[in-house]
Amino acid sequence: MAGPIKSVLFVCLGNICRSPTAEAVFLHKVKQRTLAIEVDSAGTQGFHTGCAPDERSQQAGEARGYSFEGLKCRKVEKQDFEYFDLIIAMDEVNLRNLQSECPEELHEKIHLFMSFSALEEDIVPDPYYGGKKGFEYVLDLIESASDGLLNxxxxxNT
Structure with missing residues (x-):
């Protein structure tokens, strides 16, 4: 992949919990560093297209100062593979789904999010069917991986 990274797409299954949380956290951190990086999120499935992120994700994130304003769930589209400089998967299932849809010459853009973190966790687990602690844990992982990805x-880019 040549050239500077100017856009990042975060991807989970339904774009309802993990990837919109990653979008909100990463966008916040991008603004703090006054960087010019476009940030978006999507799901490999379109279960929740047009919906706002899960209320539990929003509550956990907003308690830490992140904004979910204007975020709407959407499905990954074919043109995303060409458009975004980095495509960040939350887990191996979504990584494989992205790789199967992505033209082979663009596979270098796709990465596991936790590969940018120093933490021992390999994936950002889906908190959808869990309790409040699951959403807090996901935020911890996303904050760590966001810092690593920004670094x-x-x-x-320099």
Whole structure:
């Protein structure tokens, strides 16, 4: 992948919990560093297209100062693979789904989110069927991986 990274797409299954949380957290951190990076999120499935992110995700994120204003669930589209510089999967299932849809010459854009974190966790687990602690844990993982991803982008772009 040549050139600076100017856009990032976060992807989970339904774009209802993990990827919109990642979008909100990452966008907040991008603004704090006054960087010019476009941030979006999507799901490999379109179960919740047009809906706002899960209320539990919003409550957990807003309690830490993140805004979900204007975020709406959507499905990954074919043009996303060409458009975004990085496509970040929350887990291996979504990674494989993305790789199966993505033209082979663009596979280098797709990464597991937790590969940018120093934490031991390999994936961002789906908190949808869990309790409040699951959403808090997902936020912890996303904050860590966001910092690592921003450091990676900053190094790549300089």
């Amino acid at each position: 990676y982008i900053t190094r790549r």
